[in-house]
Amino acid sequence: MNSSEWVLEARNVSYAYGGKTLALQDVSLRIAKGSKATILGANGAGKSTLFLHFNGILRPRSGEILFDGAPISYRAKDLGAIRERVAVVLQNPDDQIFSSTVEEDVAFGPMNLGIPRSEVDKRTEEALALTGLSKMRERSTQQLSFGQRKRVALAGALAMRPQVLVMDEPTAGLDTHMVGEIMELTDKLNEQGMTIVISTHDVDLAYCWSDSVHVLDRGRAVFSGTPEGFFNRPRDVNDAGLVVPSMYEINRLAMASLDLPEHPHPKTSSELLAKMSKCRPGRLFVDQGGNGGSAPPHATAGIYGPMHRAAAAAGELNIEYSYNGLEGCLGEVLLGRDAVLVLDPGLKGQVERKLDRLDKVFGQRIEALWD
Amino acid sequence: MFAMDEIANSSPAKSWPPLGKLLLALSLLIVSLVSTSPAVPLAALVIGIALLAYSTSFRFPKIIALAILDGVAVVAVGVLIIAAVTDGAPAYVLPLGPWDVAFTDRGIDLAVLVLLRSIAGISVMLFFATSTPISHMAHAMRSVRLPRELAELVILVYRYSFLVLEQSEKMFVAARCRLGTKGLKNSLRTFSMISVGMFTRSVDAAERSQTALHCRNFKGEFPVYRPPARLTAGWALLPVVSFAALYLVNLLLTGKVVI
Numbered sequence: 001m002n003s004s005e006w007v008l009e010a011r012n013v014s015y016a017y018g019g020k021t022l023a024l025q026d027v028s029l030r031i032a033k034g035s036k037a038t039i040l041g042a043n044g045a046g047k048s049t050l051f052l053h054f055n056g057i058l059r060p061r062s063g064e065i066l067f068d069g070a071p072i073s074y075r076a077k078d079l080g081a082i083r084e085r086v087a088v089v090l091q092n093p094d095d096q097i098f099s100s101t102v103e104e105d106v107a108f109g110p111m112n113l114g115i116p117r118s119e120v121d122k123r124t125e126e127a128l129a130l131t132g133l134s135k136m137r138e139r140s141t142q143q144l145s146f147g148q149r150k151r152v153a154l155a156g157a158l159a160m161r162p163q164v165l166v167m168d169e170p171t172a173g174l175d176t177h178m179v180g181e182i183m184e185l186t187d188k189l190n191e192q193g194m195t196i197v198i199s200t201h202d203v204d205l206a207y208c209w210s211d212s213v214h215v216l217d218r219g220r221a222v223f224s225g226t227p228e229g230f231f232n233r234p235r236d237v238n239d240a241g242l243v244v245p246s247m248y249e250i251n252r253l254a255m256a257s258l259d260l261p262e263h264p265h266p267k268t269s270s271e272l273l274a275k276m277s278k279c280r281p282g283r284l285f286v287d288q289g290g291n292g293g294s295a296p297p298h299a300t301a302g303i304y305g306p307m308h309r310a311a312a313a314a315g316e317l318n319i320e321y322s323y324n325g326l327e328g329c330l331g332e333v334l335l336g337r338d339a340v341l342v343l344d345p346g347l348k349g350q351v352e353r354k355l356d357r358l359d360k361v362f363g364q365r366i367e368a369l370w371d
Numbered sequence: 372m373f374a375m376d377e378i379a380n381s382s383p384a385k386s387w388p389p390l391g392k393l394l395l396a397l398s399l400l401i402v403s404l405v406s407t408s409p410a411v412p413l414a415a416l417v418i419g420i421a422l423l424a425y426s427t428s429f430r431f432p433k434i435i436a437l438a439i440l441d442g443v444a445v446v447a448v449g450v451l452i453i454a455a456v457t458d459g460a461p462a463y464v465l466p467l468g469p470w471d472v473a474f475t476d477r478g479i480d481l482a483v484l485v486l487l488r489s490i491a492g493i494s495v496m497l498f499f500a501t502s503t504p505i506s507h508m509a510h511a512m513r514s515v516r517l518p519r520e521l522a523e524l525v526i527l528v529y530r531y532s533f534l535v536l537e538q539s540e541k542m543f544v545a546a547r548c549r550l551g552t553k554g555l556k557n558s559l560r561t562f563s564m565i566s567v568g569m570f571t572r573s574v575d576a577a578e579r580s581q582t583a584l585h586c587r588n589f590k591g592e593f594p595v596y597r598p599p600a601r602l603t604a605g606w607a608l609l610p611v612v613s614f615a616a617l618y619l620v621n622l623l624l625t626g627k628v629v630i
Contacts, residue, residue: 052582055586057582057585057586080588083585083586083587083588084588087586088586090579090582090583090586092579094534094576095576095579095580095582095583096580096583096586096587098526098527098530098580098583098584098593099506099530099593099596100376100380100504100505100506100530101380101596103596103597104506104595104596104597107594107596108587108593108594108596109587109588111594111596112587112588112589112590112594113588120596124596138380138381140376140377140380142376142533143377156587160587160588
């Protein structure tokens, strides 16, 4: 198999359901290895259909799908290998939960791979821990809430240890806290080298989370590139049945009212604040041990990661920002105050990249003290 | 349905071999059916209640109590009829207005036997149901070389029956919000519409599930993550010994061999 910088590629893919309804027309797009990509589009744009091509469930009527630079082979044995590497999580968790208990469903995929039992156990444990389901492993799947079922579906995919995780509307139907947890998890997985591809209608999420967006409109690919590159074209956004993200619009209007340039485009509240703030920033203490470290007692505390959130819920940590901790802490710092970010292992790179972006793009250098 | 599923998954008897439990339940059921002395079904009932209590961790859930009461209520009507219509000398006469209902001595004996057999049967089968998750049943079916497809069908039907039930409950609530159950005519129409709707949704759900199974590399079998114990010689002998012991008791008490 050839190695390529593109982990998934669609080349002139067309597909019709029942040979009649054209769901995809000549779609071409590429997803970089290790990136976070979003497929955007209105209902019926063809997002789910495209996803099912990525793991060989659907075969294009014309065109081809490439994985890691090589066209997908549709022989049964090769399809099994592809589905191990490209895990697809469907929108409705009830469509993909088959077992009576949580751990049994999570172990379903690895057991189908025919790997040794010790490896199945290890992968199941890891997937349960990643998704915060370890304590619910023996619960009946019938009695779970919708959000919990989504986590089970996700854990079932992660237990396969895929290279690419494809999630169809991962945040649909979830409350804001659960959305935050899911997206934190994707950050963690991406930090470990996994390519994450999601589809969503949530343009705000797509804008702040994605490295690249690929827009489908009535079965056609109309854009591939950076989020700013797409949302810079309001007419195209409108034609695709979408709206401009709030942060993009706030920046545009605020800069227009202040007679300042729109560029650079902030993706989050901290970036907008970085662009506009004239304060001298405070200090950001990053605590990876969860014990407060060297942070002063007056520092505002936030959490980034499920492990320390669980500790906070148990009353072990005194936290102001249980969710959206990174943004919350950066906001405090940019207002001239000190903040301590309690950070899970595996998310350090995300924080470093964020600080780097604030410095290089928005000119705000934040003093970060790592414990 | 949900409660029974939860009970089975948390039962202390969950890890016992499912075939062993089934054989034990069947042997107790059969011996109480073939015996003519009420002592045998009474013994089977006591054993059944004890196993059921253990299986439910001595916490008798409402659903179990309801299941037993349901069964007893139905049987009670039957045994009253048996007591009244069986030939024999009248032992008790119940005046009911213009009629007198006479319960004969043979009828009462037979009614007691039928009642004890029924409740014993209910208790042993409930023990089996409350200690054996459906995945273990499917595993046991595969182990006795029943067609694999049958075992997978059992799992899928079980799994999707919950989803169908959930979905139909939601549809009924939605129908009630729109006066769908106002009056008999509306109710009947709503019920038929929901039935049709459930059928078409089931077909959709089946297609989506097939896609999901392919995504997870389904190989035609639902593996059991924590399989139950295998049927051992001890477990194979236990039903035989139980049957023989209780049958011997029947023989000693009645002097009759029943074939």
